[in-house]
């Protein structure tokens with residue numbers, strides 16, 4: 378529905394330091410995100426401010442600097458490492474004579490490119506529609522751009538805005554209804570699995586931690602693993618056979634990230650619910666990342682947001698081939714396995730993880746057999 382900036386196009390990034398200790402990390406991440414979206418970073422314009430400017434987010438001198446960089450590199454797009462208000466976005470596009478995206482729109486764009494299943498596509502479209510709906514009221518719209526191109530003065534008439542708004546509202550309602558149906562059938566499937574006493578295990582982790590690689594190692598499925606942020610978007614589930622306990626359903630989920638746009642978490646509610654309802658989470662960690670601990674915290678934050686904070690976790694310290702540490706298994710004070718160190722790429726330590734899964738399944742089994750369905754969940 379929305380035209381996307383051309384892949385492979387040249388972009389200028391803008392990142393302002395408001396004194397946050399995570400500033401450099403978030404800028405590095407923006408560069409990775411931009412590349413993951415398929416753009417070339419021509420220049421990064423940085424600055425310092427105490428607070429955003431109401432009209433342009435950056436100061437006018439900074440905006441001139443950005444304009445010069447756009448000119449110099451022939452860039453077709455400017456991406457801000459921040460959330461812009463619709464007004465700021467519009468003012469910037471007019472000042473720079475160039476398309477402007479904020480961090481949320483960039484992440485949504487990546488999600489839109491990656492979504493594969495029908496449900497994933499609908500979820501992303503919903504988040505995009507909601508994001509763009511806020512930009513429709515001010516007389517400067519993405520729909521307008523499709524009609525008139527960037528730089529059209531005045532914006533569409535009130536009547537057109539009203540029509541666009543109604544069209545968006547209808548589309549949002551249709552998608553929400555479709556998603557609700559899909560969510561219901563997912564819930565039915567899940568309950569059938571629970572009835573069969575099958576253990577459900579979800580892989581969670583920061584984007585690029587190695588979830589898909591581990592999922593493939595464990596299930597030998599051809600899930601898309603790539604050195605890109607958010608290579609996996611839709612939840613994929615496969616059965617994994619463990620000799621001592623039978624089959625386990627393993628799900629690979631979307632990667633988490635700092636400042637994951639709020640609307641997106643809401644849109645992915647159904648998919649993420651799979652995570653919240655799992656018996657066990659394998660929290661995959663890129664142990665070679667300098668931001669390892671911050672990423673662990675971020676993942677736990679998102680888990681809390683989706684109501685999965687109490688699901689038991691085994692920490693999987695992945696990429697031990699890069700850190701040089703030997704594969705290992707760590708138990709907590711009660712003797713339960715709390716963490717496994719392994720390499721999904723080389724396969725070292727994956728057997729330890731299987732042992733950990735078996736131990737968890739064995740400890741859980743007696744409970745699963747006497748578990749009954751909640752009577753009040755109102756489905757069927």
Ligand SMILES: Nc1nc2c(ncn2[C@@H]2O[C@H](COP(=O)(O)OP(=O)(O)OP(=O)(O)O)[C@@H](O)[C@H]2O)c(=O)[nH]1
Nearest residue numbers: 585586587588589590603607608609632696721722
């Ligand atoms: N050296 C090394 N690289 C790994 C290992 N596991 C994964 N990788 C690499 O890390 C990158 C990301 O792996 P993925 O499996 O796609 O990561 P993911 O967590 O599924 O990523 P998202 O889909 O973005 O959430 C790929 O280039 C993998 O080859 C590992 O054990 N060692």
